[in-house]
Amino acid sequence: MIEIALATSCETLAQKISAALSSFQAVLSRYQSLSALPSALELKRFDLIVIHHPKEGCEDGTHISFERNLPSATPVIAITSDKHLECSVQLLNSGIDRCLPASFDKSHFCAVVRALTRRSHGLISSVSQYGALSFSHETKQTWIHDKQIALTKREAQVLDILLRRVGQIISKVDIIKVLDFNNTDINTSAVEVYIHRLRKKIKSEYLPIRNIKRCGYFLRRFDPPNESAAYSNALSCISRPLSAQMR
Structure with missing residues (x-):
């Protein structure tokens, strides 16, 4: 799920952006002005900020100075008037x-939204590579060793969430929020079913999803086998007495 903050008093622009994002798994929080953003940003973390930048402010620098204070780690898109590019x-x-x-x-x-948000999540392209598993966040297609895996829409959405948050514990509630904005059709039991189906279709050696009791699910960061083996060998050498290593 992508959390987007939109600052604009223009209803037409707000509707246009909302329509453009209709195909996204995105939650759009709208604020009437730039001045309303700072307090909102203190309470909530956003993946992207979109601001409507009027002509005034370019002249006196007031808006420019404000934008320098936006979170440095959060990508920002500015919408300007066609006449004032x-x-x-x-x-x-x-x-x-x-x-x-x-x-x-x-x-x-x-x-542009895809490019900025995937980079903020550490993704270089719209395709995630997890060992032998490849997943397109755009088309929701999945491959293992170039063999396509057939996933249902919901299964692909759950895999999308897991791969976007590798190395983090994801609660069932968070998964529900992404799958169903209204939280009416999906419950924790449904999430468990989707995880179970994913595990049946994709072996744990390719997708090691862990259950964290009373917390949710966890997909560890991928460690290339060769690097892991080399690291283990190095540790074993260190742990052995020097005399044993010299034999």
Whole structure:
């Protein structure tokens, strides 16, 4: 699930962005102005911030100085008026990641969102590689050693969540929030079923999902077998007496 903060008082722009993100697993939180963002950012972590940047502010620098104070680790998209694209230079110099005109193409906007959010999650492309397993976050297709694995829509969504949060414990409630925004059709039992089906279709040697009692699920970071073996051998050498190593 992608958490996006949108700061704009323009209803038309808000509707356009909401429509563009309809195909995403995204939760859009809207704020009426830039000044409303700081307090919101203190209470909640967002994967992306989208701000509507008016013409005024480029002239006096007030908005520019504010944007420098946005979280450095969170990517930011600024939407500017088509007539005032010259603001883009100042915005980019102030730390904004991308500038788009208000007449942006929806597919291009979505591509920019994907690019920025996957990099903030440590992904270089829209395909995650977990050992022999490959997964496309865009098409939700899965392969193991170039052999495609047939997953249902829900199973693929759960795998998407696991791969986006490798090395983190993910609660069942968090998974439910992503799968069902309204939290009406899916419960913890359904999540357990999807995990069970994933385990049946993908062996644990390729996808070692662990149950963390009363916490949720955990997918460890992938360690290449050769590196792990080399590390184990190095440890065994260190633990042996020096005289034994010299024999």
